[in-house]
Amino acid sequence: MELLQLIIGGLANGCIYGLVALGFVMIYKSSEGVNFAQGDMMMLGAFIALGLGNSDQMGLPFAVAVVLAMILMFGISWGVERVVVRQIFGQPQFALVILTIALGFIFRFVAGSIWGYTPLVLETPFAGQNMRTGGIVISLSDLVTIGVTLVLTVALWSFFAFTRIGLAAQAASQNQMAAYIVGVPVMRVNSLIWGLSGAVATVAGVLYATRGAIDPNIGLLGIKAFAAAVIGGLGSLPGALIGGLVIGVIEPIAGRYAPGELAKMSPYIIMLIVLVTRPGGLFSQIHMKKV
């Protein structure tokens, strides 16, 4: 029973890791770049929703606040791509890594100076509502988290697999020059994907905020989500979700049954094992190296 309880809590946690990882994967899929600021975008999204929705701030209804926050974050991420990231178009991957790390610090500073560094709680309609079935307590926020994550993953997967823009984004990452030649507006597609990943990060942030207080440093969760994305194989959306779930479930179980600090290390140990045995992740998409 205890194990089952741990697994359910872990699944919900894993969904949040998976959602942040989805943001990584989207940007990776469209521009082969890695956005290390994804965790901080999640943090910023959660804070914007809090600023709009909490009764002592703007006091908008919860649903309106979340949708507005998503739209705002879409705009912010789109703008960041348009103004900053586009400047280093054509530079090595490494430049983007450092650039986004710096951007993450800037986001953190902005959130810290607006909302302060003391933990705040987002007011949600489903706070404290639990269901009991056979000795297991399932909180409503866990269920919402799992449901929203599943829907979003399927939606994003079909976006990349079936829609025109999704396919264009993949083409842009597979061969930029060729994509240009066949008429894909590579730059505009990149901006759009960045905006979308900002919106997804907001959803992740709001779901994270339903499970506890938030402060500007929760962006460091991004590193764990990163491990999730790598376990699934950067570039595979379902892989990201599964990676997140693996980490989310193993972490509390290791915390309960394994000694000491192993729980904190477990995501990274799993990631290292995956990287060493299957360098491309579980859902590897690299089959051979071309010259």
Next chain:
Amino acid sequence: MRVVFKTSYDPDIDLHEHGHSRAKIAILLAVMVALPFLVNDYYLAEAANTLIWSLAGMGLMVAVGHTGQVSLGHAAFLAIGAYADSALMSAGAPFWVSFPLAGLITGIFGALIAIPAVRMSGIYLAIATLAVFVIVEELVIILEPITGGVGGIMAPSITFFGLSFDRYGALENFYWLCLAVVALVTWGYANLLRSPTGRSFLAVRDSEVSARALGINVTRTRALAFGLSSGVTGLAGALMGHYIGFFNYELFSIFVSINLLLVVTIGGLGFIQGAFLGAFLITAVPQIIAIMRDNLVSVGIDLSGVPGLDTMIFSLILVGFIIYEPTGLYGRWLKIRTWFEIFPLARRDMFRRQKSYLKTERMR
């Protein structure tokens, strides 16, 4: 513009192109040696700190700047160096044994990690080093008998042939010790770069495929470079431990890794001089900010209530450099120097960056 007339092949691989540049290095070294007589203790301590950071920066430069392996976890190697050195000294080893041993232990650890990690490329290696960093950080907390756990340990004070090199008791001696280590490592590094091994590092960085075609064992070269890189960083960590005096795992946070990356990128990727310029910037800017803050208070603007301003300013500097001057401070200096050297002939496109269009190896 100086014309160098070469009469044999030897000058092609000389460390210094002509006597002039050799003299400049000698003057710089002489000034650095004489520094304790020129400035007060506060600036001397800052100078020692800058030297330690440039040592760590050189360590990372071998990996990032010269072999093209991005590491986000070099703080872990700093930590291993510091703890190994302190543990060996506490066990009774003299400093001249424990210090090289600390470097060696860190180097071997780095190479061991690198052997599986170098099979990955680019972004995956950066992530793996990040994971290693987190694991090392937790290990430091677990291995309490050696590392003092969360509480931290006191770095033993250094004594050499009866002379004290304590950071507080004899700051001049400690400074000279740092300077000697940095000078030796720099000399070795510069020489390494003109040896076949160093050239193979550059070849691997520029094109793995062509390096392999030229008969370079890519895996071995990358593991060697990573081992050297972590070894030098371990030496810096040992010195940093002595410099701080009392430290725990928090001294080696993820921010230190990122600061190190800052040192090499802002300084100038692929130039030894870059590590020094970057280290100077990273140790000087917080001081400048503090001074500016005091001055702003006197005109009525109080910024002391804004936490995280330093990191914010660092981040802005970093963004600016990545976008406008990816070759860093040293690259900018080279451009300015060239402009003066060939005065009326400089053109804007001489240093144009080449753009590359992305092509992935993913199939879907």
